[in-house]
Amino acid sequence: xxxxxxxxxxxxxxxxxxxxxxxxxPVLWILSLSLKEKSTFxxxxxxxxxxxxxxxxxxxxxxxxxxxxxxxxxxxxxxxFVAIVIGTFAAYAIARLDFPGKKLMLGAxxxxxxxxxxxxxxxxxxxxxxxxxxxxxxGLILPYITFTLPLTIxxxxxxxxxxxxxxxxxxxxxxxxxxxxxxQVIVPLAMxxxxxxxxxxxxxxxxxxxxxxxxTSTNSARTAPAAIAFFTGASQFEDPTGSIAAAAIxxxxxxIIFVLIFQRRIVxxxxxxxxxx
Amino acid sequence: MAEIVLDRVTxxxxxxxxxxxxxxxxIADQEFIILVGPSGCGKSTTLNMIAGLEDISDGxxxxxxxxxxxxxxRDRDIAMVFQSYALYPHMTVRENIGFPLKxxxxxxxxxxxxxxxxxxxxxxxxxxxxxxxxxxxxxRQRVAMGRAIVRSPKAFLMDEPLSNLDAKxxxxxxxxxxxxxxxxxxxxxYVTHDQTEAMTLGDRIVIMRAGHVQQIGSPQExxxxxxxxxxxxxxxxxxxxxxxxxxxxxxxxxxxxxxxLSDRIRRSLEGHKDVPRDVIIGIRPEAFEDLxxxxxxxxxxxxxxxxVDILESMGSEKFAYFSLENAHVDSEHLAEIERDTGSEDxxxxxxxxxxxxxxxxREGKGLEVWFNPDSIHVFEPGSGANLTAAE
Numbered sequence: 001x002x003x004x005x006x007x008x009x010x011x012x013x014x015x016x017x018x019x020x021x022x023x024x025x026p027v028l029w030i031l032s033l034s035l036k037e038k039s040t041f042x043x044x045x046x047x048x049x050x051x052x053x054x055x056x057x058x059x060x061x062x063x064x065x066x067x068x069x070x071x072x073x074x075x076x077x078x079x080x081f082v083a084i085v086i087g088t089f090a091a092y093a094i095a096r097l098d099f100p101g102k103k104l105m106l107g108a109x110x111x112x113x114x115x116x117x118x119x120x121x122x123x124x125x126x127x128x129x130x131x132x133x134x135x136x137x138x139g140l141i142l143p144y145i146t147f148t149l150p151l152t153i154x155x156x157x158x159x160x161x162x163x164x165x166x167x168x169x170x171x172x173x174x175x176x177x178x179x180x181x182x183x184q185v186i187v188p189l190a191m192x193x194x195x196x197x198x199x200x201x202x203x204x205x206x207x208x209x210x211x212x213x214x215x216t217s218t219n220s221a222r223t224a225p226a227a228i229a230f231f232t233g234a235s236q237f238e239d240p241t242g243s244i245a246a247a248a249i250x251x252x253x254x255x256i257i258f259v260l261i262f263q264r265r266i267v268x269x270x271x272x273x274x275x276x277x
Numbered sequence: 278m279a280e281i282v283l284d285r286v287t288x289x290x291x292x293x294x295x296x297x298x299x300x301x302x303x304i305a306d307q308e309f310i311i312l313v314g315p316s317g318c319g320k321s322t323t324l325n326m327i328a329g330l331e332d333i334s335d336g337x338x339x340x341x342x343x344x345x346x347x348x349x350x351r352d353r354d355i356a357m358v359f360q361s362y363a364l365y366p367h368m369t370v371r372e373n374i375g376f377p378l379k380x381x382x383x384x385x386x387x388x389x390x391x392x393x394x395x396x397x398x399x400x401x402x403x404x405x406x407x408x409x410x411x412x413x414x415x416x417r418q419r420v421a422m423g424r425a426i427v428r429s430p431k432a433f434l435m436d437e438p439l440s441n442l443d444a445k446x447x448x449x450x451x452x453x454x455x456x457x458x459x460x461x462x463x464x465x466x467y468v469t470h471d472q473t474e475a476m477t478l479g480d481r482i483v484i485m486r487a488g489h490v491q492q493i494g495s496p497q498e499x500x501x502x503x504x505x506x507x508x509x510x511x512x513x514x515x516x517x518x519x520x521x522x523x524x525x526x527x528x529x530x531x532x533x534x535x536x537x538l539s540d541r542i543r544r545s546l547e548g549h550k551d552v553p554r555d556v557i558i559g560i561r562p563e564a565f566e567d568l569x570x571x572x573x574x575x576x577x578x579x580x581x582x583x584x585v586d587i588l589e590s591m592g593s594e595k596f597a598y599f600s601l602e603n604a605h606v607d608s609e610h611l612a613e614i615e616r617d618t619g620s621e622d623x624x625x626x627x628x629x630x631x632x633x634x635x636x637x638x639r640e641g642k643g644l645e646v647w648f649n650p651d652s653i654h655v656f657e658p659g660s661g662a663n664l665t666a667a668e
Contacts, residue, residue: 169330170363173434174377174424175351188367 027252033245041241055246059231063243065250067219068227073254075137075223076205079144084198086145087152088190092182094153095160096168106153113150121214128215135217143211148201155200159193160186195262203255224251279431279464280306281327285336288322288488296322298488299336307462309455311479313469314511315617319488320468321436327466328434329353340431351380356425357434360441362417364409364424370396371405374423381428395427398457415446426457432464439474451477470617472512476500484508486613506557506610506661509654515562515596515629516614519606522558522655529655531558532604533581533628539651545665546655552664557606559654559663562596565630567638568645578647583628588640595636597644599628610661 033041037050059065094102124143125134133139163186171181187194212226219227228247231240281304288297297319304310312320325331327338329350338345345353356377364373371392372379378388396402399419409417418438425433438454439447455478458465469475475482476496484491484499484507492504496512503509509517522531527543529536536558538546546552568580589596604627630646638644655664 164361164363166359166361166363167365169328170357170359170365170424171376172330172350173328173355173357175380175428177351180380185365 030245030248033241034249036242038238038242041239055242056250059243059246059250063231063247064219065224065227065247068222068224069250071137071219071221072206072223072225072251075140075144075221076202078137079141079148079205080198080202082141083145083148083152083201084194087149087156087197087201088187088194090149090153091156091160092186094157096165109150109153112146113154117147117210121210124211125214134215135221137221139215140211140221140223143215144205144208148204151204152197152201155197156190156193159190159197163189199258199262202258206251206255279341280304281432281464281466282339282342283323283327283336284339286323286326286333286338287335288319288326288331289334295488297326300490302483302490302493304464304466306464309458309465309467309478309480311467311469311475311482312485313472313475313482314485314491315613316470317487318485320470320483320485323485324357324434324436324466324468327432328355328357354431355434356428356430356432358421358425358436358438360437362409362421362438362441364417364420366409369406369408370401370412370420370423373409373420374401374427377424377428391427392423395423398426398460399423414442415450418442418450422454422457426461426463429461430463432466433458435465435467437469438467440469440471447474454478473514476512482512484511502663502666503654504663504666506559506608506656506663507614509559509656509663510611510614513561513563515631517559517561517654518628519557519559519608519611519656520601520604520628521606521658522556524552524554524556524655529556529558529653532601533558533560533648534579536579536650536653541651542653542655542665549657549664553657553659555658556664557608557656557658559656560648560652562629562631564648564652565632566647567632567636568647570633570636571647574649575647577649579650580645580647582643582645584643585638585640586627588638590634592634594634595632595638597630597632597638597646599630599644599646601628604628608658608661 029046032046032048034055035051035053036043036048037052037054040048040050043049090105093099094106120143128134128139133142167185167189168181171185172178176184207225208223209225209229212223213229216222216226222230224247228244228251231243231247281302283300283302283304286297286300287295289295300319300323302310312323314320322331326333329345329348333346340353340355365376368376374395375388375392378391383391392405393402396405399422401416401419401423404412404416404420409420412420418441421438435454439450442450451474467474467478476499479496481493481495482499483493486507492499492508494502499508499512503512503517506519510519520531520533522529522536524530524538524546527538529538568575571578583599583601585597586600587598589598632638654666656662657664
C-alpha cells in the first residue's frame with residue numbers, strides 16, 4: 001500500500017489547481033466580458049467594474065438570438081435522438097451477430113469519423129442546394145447524424161459487448177421475443193452507455209460550426225454558433241464583443257444542464273450481480 | 278412434464294466442424310438425465326439444441342411427440358438454469374423470478390402468489406426485494422432455480438449450474454436440486470463435467486466425447502460396465518488404474534503380476550473374435566485392499582508388493598499411490614480426459630489403491646496389495662473397447 005504523504009498531497013493539489021485554472025480561466029474571462037458594460041471592455045480588469053446584463057438582453061431583443069438558439073436545440077436533439085436509435089441497433093448487431101461485412105462496416109464508420117469535414121462542405125452545399133435541403137433543419141440534421149453515428153456505434157458496441165450474452169438467452173428461455181429481450185433486458189442495462197453516448201453526440205452536434213455556417217443562409221435554420229459569427233455591433237464601428245461573450249455563455253448553459261441531469265445515470269457497475277463474481 | 282426424444286440429432290457448424298453427431302436419446306417423463314463429458318464434447322451444444330438456442334442441423338427433436346426443430350425457445354415451454362445464473366441485474370429477486378410469468382401476461386396477483394411459493398421452496402423469501410448484486414453466490418443460484426420452477430415448465434435444462442459454487446455449497450445445492458426435481462417431478466436435463474455430480478444426481482447418464490455418445494446408462498451400470506477406456510477413465514474417483522497386459526493361456530501378464538482370467542472374463546473374451554495379445558487392463562482403486570486386512574477371500578485373490586509413494590488419509594479410507602515400472606499406458610482415449618482435467622496420473626505409471634482406514638500402511642514402506650482377479654476390465658488398446666463389459 002502506498003502511503004500518501006502530506007508533501008505528495010500538496011504537490012498534487014497544486015498540479016490540479018493549475019490544470020483547473022488553465023481550463024476555467026478562459027470561461028471565466030468570457031463570463032466577465034459578458035457582464036461588462038460596453039465602455040469597460042478594454043479596461044483590462046478581470047472582475048468587471050460596472051456590472052450589467054444588457055449584453056444578454058441585447059442578443060435576444062436586438063440580435064435575434066432566440067431563433068438560432070431554438071434551431072440549435074431542435075436540430076441537436078433530433079439528430080442525437082435519431083443517431084442514438086440507429087446507433088443502438090447497429091451497435092447491438094455488431095456486438096452480438098456475426099454477419100458478412102461486419103469489419104467493413106466498422107471500418108467504414110471509422111473512416112467517416114476520420115474524414116475531414118471541411119473537404120465535404122462544398123459538395124454537400126451543392127447537393128443540398130439542388131435537392132432543396134439547403135437552409136433547412138433536415139439539411140443540418142442529416143450530416144449531424146452521419147457524423148455522430150460512428151461515435152455512437154463505437155461507444156455503444158463496446159458497452160453492449162460488456163453485457164453478458166447469457167442474459168439474452170435467459171430472456172429467450174423465459175419466453176421473451178427477441179425484441180422483448182432487447183427492450184426489457186438489454187436496453188435497461190445499456191442505459192448508462194446510451195446516456196453517455198447521447199451526451200457526447202449532443203455536444204458534437206451542438207458545437208458544430210463548419211456545417212452550420214456553410215449549409216444555412218438565414219435564421220430559419222442557422223444554429224447558435226453560426227449566428228454568433230454574424231453578430232454585428234449597433235454601428236459598423238462598434239465591436240460586438242459583449243454580444244459574442246453573452247451568446248457564448250448562453251450556449252454553454254444547455255451543455256452544463258445536460259451533464260448535470262444525466263451524470264447520476266452515468267454510473268458504472270450496473271451489471272454487477274448479473275453473473276458470477 | 279414431458280418426454281423428450283432426440284432422434285439422430287446432429288449439429289454441424291458452417292466451418293464444417295461437427296459438434297454433435299447423430300445423438301439418439303429418449304428421455305422419459307420425470308426423468309433426470311445427465312450429459313457429462315470433457316469440455317468441447319458437445320454436451321452444452323446438445324442442451325442448447327434442446328433449449329432452441331442453437332439450430333439443429335440434422336435429425337429431429339420431439340417434445341411430447343411434437344417436432345420442435347423449428348420452434349422458438351419461448352414456445353417450447355422449457356426453463357433453463359445457466360452456469361452464470363444470468364440473473365437480470367436491474368430487477369429485484371421478485372422481478373427476476375416473476376419475469377417469465379410477466380412475459381406470459383399472467384395477472385399480477387397470480388405472479389405474486391407463484392413467486393412467493395417458489396421463494397418459499399428455495400428459502401428466498403427474505404431476499405425478494407434485493408437486487409442480485411446484493412446476494413451471495415448460493416442465493417443467486419437459487420434465484421436462477423426460482424426463475425426456472427416458477428412457471429412449471431415441461432422440462433428443466435441446467436447448464437453446469439453448480440460449477441461457480443464452492444465445494445461445500447455445491448454438495449448442499451446438489452441435494453436440494455435433487456429434492457426439488459423429485460418434488461416437482463419435472464423432466465430434467467443436466468449438463469456437467471463433474472462425474473461426482475453426474476453419479477449422484479442422474480437417473481441415467483449420457484457420456485459424450487467429441488460429439489459422440491459413448492454410453493448411456495444408470496450410474497451403477499457405467500461404473501460397473503464401462504463400454505470403453507474413455508468411460509472407464511471418466512467415471513469413478515479416483516479414476517480407474519490402467520496397466521498394459523499381455524494375454525497368455527488364461528492369464529494376463531502385467532506389472533501387477535500374473536493375473537488369472539476368471540471364468541466370467543474368459544467367457545466374455547471368447548465372445549469376441551480376434552482378441553489381441555496386448556491389451557490394457559483396468560482396475561478400480563476400490564478393488565484393491567491391504568492384504569493384512571483380507572481374511573476369507575485371501576486365497577481367491579492376487580497380490581503384488583510395491584513401496585507406497587504417497588499416502589493420503591481421508592479418515593474413512595486411505596489412498597495409497599504406487600509408482601510401478603512399465604506401467605505406463607499410452608492411449609489417445611485416456612489422453613483426452615487427462616487434458617481436460619489437467620491431471621497426469623491417468624495412464625501413467627501411477628497406481629492408486631483405496632485401502633481400509635484400519636490399514637497400518639506407512640509412506641515409503643512396502644505394501645502387499647490384494648485384489649480379486651474378477652474385478653479387472655480388459656480393454657482393446659486400438660478402439661478402447663471394453664472386452665469384458667458384456668452383460
